[in-house]
Amino acid sequence: MSWLEFADVYYRYPGQERYALDGLTVTFPGGENIALIGRNGAGKSTLFLHCNGLYRPDAGEVRFAGRPLVYDRKSLKALRQHVGVVFQNADEQLFSASVAQDISFGPFNLGLTEPEVRRRVRMAAELCEVVDMLERPTHALSGGEKARVALAGVLAMDPDILISDELMANLDPWGRRRIFDIFKRLHQRGKTIVLATHDLNVVRRWATYVVVMAGGRAAFAGSPDDLLANQAVLAETGLAQVWFDEI
Amino acid sequence: MHIIDCYAYSNKIRAVDPAQKAGLAVIVLGLCLAFNHPVVSLLAVAWMWGLAVWQAGLPVLVFGRVLLAELFFLALATVAVALSVSLNAPANPDAWLLPVGPLWISSTPDDIFKAANLVLRALGAASAMNFLALTTPLVDLVDLLRRLRFSPILIDLMTVMYRFIFVLMESLNRMYVAQDSRLGYSSYWRGMSSAGLLGSRLFIEAFQRSQRLQTALDARGYEGGHLQVLPTTYYRSDKLLAMSAAAILSLAAAWLVL
Numbered sequence: 001m002s003w004l005e006f007a008d009v010y011y012r013y014p015g016q017e018r019y020a021l022d023g024l025t026v027t028f029p030g031g032e033n034i035a036l037i038g039r040n041g042a043g044k045s046t047l048f049l050h051c052n053g054l055y056r057p058d059a060g061e062v063r064f065a066g067r068p069l070v071y072d073r074k075s076l077k078a079l080r081q082h083v084g085v086v087f088q089n090a091d092e093q094l095f096s097a098s099v100a101q102d103i104s105f106g107p108f109n110l111g112l113t114e115p116e117v118r119r120r121v122r123m124a125a126e127l128c129e130v131v132d133m134l135e136r137p138t139h140a141l142s143g144g145e146k147a148r149v150a151l152a153g154v155l156a157m158d159p160d161i162l163i164s165d166e167l168m169a170n171l172d173p174w175g176r177r178r179i180f181d182i183f184k185r186l187h188q189r190g191k192t193i194v195l196a197t198h199d200l201n202v203v204r205r206w207a208t209y210v211v212v213m214a215g216g217r218a219a220f221a222g223s224p225d226d227l228l229a230n231q232a233v234l235a236e237t238g239l240a241q242v243w244f245d246e247i
Numbered sequence: 248m249h250i251i252d253c254y255a256y257s258n259k260i261r262a263v264d265p266a267q268k269a270g271l272a273v274i275v276l277g278l279c280l281a282f283n284h285p286v287v288s289l290l291a292v293a294w295m296w297g298l299a300v301w302q303a304g305l306p307v308l309v310f311g312r313v314l315l316a317e318l319f320f321l322a323l324a325t326v327a328v329a330l331s332v333s334l335n336a337p338a339n340p341d342a343w344l345l346p347v348g349p350l351w352i353s354s355t356p357d358d359i360f361k362a363a364n365l366v367l368r369a370l371g372a373a374s375a376m377n378f379l380a381l382t383t384p385l386v387d388l389v390d391l392l393r394r395l396r397f398s399p400i401l402i403d404l405m406t407v408m409y410r411f412i413f414v415l416m417e418s419l420n421r422m423y424v425a426q427d428s429r430l431g432y433s434s435y436w437r438g439m440s441s442a443g444l445l446g447s448r449l450f451i452e453a454f455q456r457s458q459r460l461q462t463a464l465d466a467r468g469y470e471g472g473h474l475q476v477l478p479t480t481y482y483r484s485d486k487l488l489a490m491s492a493a494a495i496l497s498l499a500a501a502w503l504v505l
Binding site for chain 2: 049052054073077080081084085087089091092093094095096097098100101102104105106108109110114117118121135136137138139140153154157
């Protein structure tokens with residue numbers, strides 16, 4: 001089973017004094033539904049950008065399947081086949097004029113042949129329920145449809161680990177429900193899903209593993225039940241108040 | 248733009264090879280320019296309008312409205328051809344004269360004919376382009392350019408720009424509503440100031456979005472160069488081909504006879 005590991009990772013954005021990742025050490029176990037929670041600015045998005053080599057740590061090591069990431073072209077290409085990232089705003093991912101073309105972009109970058117790309121596009125479109133909109137222009141889709149197309153664009157690369165950075169933040173409950181149905185099918189296929197979320201219901205009902213980020217570090221990593229029982233972490237991260245209010 | 252785009256995607260000949268539609272449009276445009284005869288131009292308008300309605304299934308008024316908008320601009324542009332303004336009254340006995348203060352506004356039947364011919368010629372050419380725009384989405388035209396071996400970088404730029412027009416239009420709309428709801432357009436000068444702020448903010452937004460798009464492309468394995476995506480599949484329409492041939496021949500025949 002594939003997994004991701006951060007070992008004492010530091011990262012600071014150019015011109016910033018504060019570290020966005022400040023000695024982050026955490027493991028994302030394979031085959032789990034992982035919820036990543038934390039306040040805005042806790043380092044969640046920065047962590048995600050390290051997962052498939054988009055950012056390179058200033059210090060420390062990111063490991064995939066036990067091996068440190070190598071940042072040359074060939075290794076990054078291989079890594080991005082295994083670790084897919086889908087971002088919060090689907091509009092910033094969809095660049096092609098038609099849905100089918102956008103989904104085909106990732107598989108072509110993997111060097112696949114056109115028949116194989118067509119098969120992958122079909123497979124991802126079926127998984128994300130966007131088959132009927134393959135020939136539609138991307139700008140004519142609703143927010144929920146754009147989110148599913150963005151997801152299909154990443155799933156067409158058939159990653160082992162899917163990382164979703166608050167993809168559902170702008171969706172209505174029905175749109176979120178459809179995305180969770182897709183996640184359920186992926187989980188059944190043994191995929192690892194890492195989801196950044198502010199919704200504590202997601203942590204309680206969907207997640208099998210939780211990572212709590214605070215100040216660029218992992219304040220907690222474990223099961224949702226363990227998190228609920230850990231009064232010290234709940235108090236330290238301010239989760240106690242919001243969690244129990246929400247429940 | 249949204250309406251033209253909607254018809255381009257939903258018309259009956261959407262899946263016909265864009266080369267076939269673009270070929271017809273370019274030939275008709277060329278004939279209008281080359282033959283330079285009002286009857287040929289009118290015939291071109293009639294053919295393009297007819298094909299758009301009967302072949303592509305577009306509503307009659309849609310094509311008419313687009314033509315009307317173009318006619319308005321063309322009419323404005325040819326005013327200078329139809330009318331002359333001078334300080335002295337023209338000596339031409341055929342001229343119609345209108346004194347306005349110290350100026351003489353004049354025109355002759357020949358000037359009017361020239362202006363009308365120019366408008367019709369441009370309208371004939373524009374109708375050919377309208378036919379193409381209303382029946383062929385930009386993505387198909389880009390695909391055609393790719394088949395014609397245009398520069399891949401230019402083609403990628405066109406694709407991304409086309410996509411971003413809609414994204415930025417949404418942003419523009421959101422920002423405008425946000426400004427308007429806070430009385431940003433309550434007076435002329437306040438409106439000018441708000442529009443300036445909106446423009447500068449939109450520029451920054453476009454830049455930031457382009458950076459985030461680059462990150463998203465990299466995340467899907469992009470390593471620079473051509474943005475490779477699936478080509479679209481089309482079919483050849485023999486019926487449209489026959490009608491195109493008839494249109495071209497009728498334009499040529501009209502020119503020869505007249």
